[in-house]
Amino acid sequence: MPEVSEELDAVLRARGLRATPQRRFVLDALERLGHATPDRVWEQVQAVAPSLSPSTVYRTLELLEELGVVAHTHLGHGAPSYHLATHADHIHLVCRRCGDVQTADVRRAQQLADEVAARYGFVTDVGHLSLDGVCASCAATADGATGARAAGTKPAS
Amino acid sequence: MPEVSEELDAVLRARGLRATPQRRFVLDALERLGHATPDRVWEQVQAVAPSLSPSTVYRTLELLEELGVVAHTHLGHGAPSYHLATHADHIHLVCRRCGDVQTADVRRAQQLADEVAARYGFVTDVGHLSLDGVCASCAATADGATGARAAGTKPAS
DNA sequence: TTGAGTGCAAAGTATTTGCATTCCA
DNA sequence: TGGAATGCAAATACTTTGCACTCAA
Numbered sequence A, B: 001m002p003e004v005s006e007e008l009d010a011v012l013r014a015r016g017l018r019a020t021p022q023r024r025f026v027l028d029a030l031e032r033l034g035h036a037t038p039d040r041v042w043e044q045v046q047a048v049a050p051s052l053s054p055s056t057v058y059r060t061l062e063l064l065e066e067l068g069v070v071a072h073t074h075l076g077h078g079a080p081s082y083h084l085a086t087h088a089d090h091i092h093l094v095c096r097r098c099g100d101v102q103t104a105d106v107r108r109a110q111q112l113a114d115e116v117a118a119r120y121g122f123v124t125d126v127g128h129l130s131l132d133g134v135c136a137s138c139a140a141t142a143d144g145a146t147g148a149r150a151a152g153t154k155p156a157s
Numbered sequence C: 001t002t003g004a005g006t007g008c009a010a011a012g013t014a015t016t017t018g019c020a021t022t023c024c025a
Numbered sequence D: 001t002g003g004a005a006t007g008c009a010a011a012t013a014c015t016t017t018g019c020a021c022t023c024a025a
Helices: A003-014 A021-033 A038-046 A054-066 A107-120 A136-141 B003-014 B021-033 B038-046 B054-066 B107-120 B136-141
Strands: A070-073 A081-084 A091-095 A101-104 A130-134 B070-073 B081-084 B091-095 B101-104 B130-134
Touching: A003 A021, A021 A038, A021 A054, A021 A081, A038 A054, A054 A070, A101 B107, A107 B101, A107 B107, A107 B130, A130 B107, B003 B021, B021 B038, B021 B054, B021 B081, B038 B054, B054 B070
Parallel strands: A091 A130, B091 B130
Antiparallel strands: A070 A081, A091 A101, B070 B081, B091 B101
């Protein structure tokens, strides 16, 4: 039994909102996926609740975000990626070649945020930080040197 | 007379592509704007070429990116933001409250990229780096402490 | 019981694509 | 002239919204 669902019930109760199975399904799916677009979440939820509509996924994710249970980032192309708020102590490395997203625990990210705060007064949300680039396996596959720009005329992003 | 346009002609010729006025307009607009969404570029271009269609803006930006003349990042919500490739030596600070985008020259960004490369083999494109957060003026306006999450139920992003 | 929450379908918004026409090389 | 590039409109993808029905409290 996922602990997040328990937390969810508590948070919802605290706000006088209703704990519905749909909301649990969406949260469970997201927990299982780690990070995912609304579309992927919907796919995943279909397995346990075939009638749950995309609208509900969008509405639920928005609500969960407002409640501070989940957060989202804009990785690559179009769809935003959601993940548990408790899962926010890392940054995302998004490969523009294969579209893969890996997480990284990087201390320097905080140093960067600190510097930006000191010099520009800008308060960075480190949890939403994502780096665009090329992952290790893609860099190995393609001809590392020259290919970077010329090779993929149609990058993932 | 913008120097970028001269460079554009050269780059296009080198690839056997045609130098059309539309392509110059798009590039000029982007140069003037600094960084902008396809939509904003189109708006700007309307002033000099009212008949230029949105499709052409999209196609041109895609081409220019492939040519390495411009680059894009995903700032806030949906629309990608384009900027000149020569303009890539900075990172973006995107305010989720007011949507404003400011640029910052931060040395630590490179250090962060270096650490990620060393530990994960991930090659970061520092030019695409953007930080999500709250800008100085917004932080000052809203109640800085508690309000961060509770206040704006509907953040810009 | 009763109104918050859901499902469905229609409406938006952003971007892409097909094709006939235009015009750069 | 000949084919690349454009403009227009239709097509897609993604997300939001209106409304009647359902069900958690």
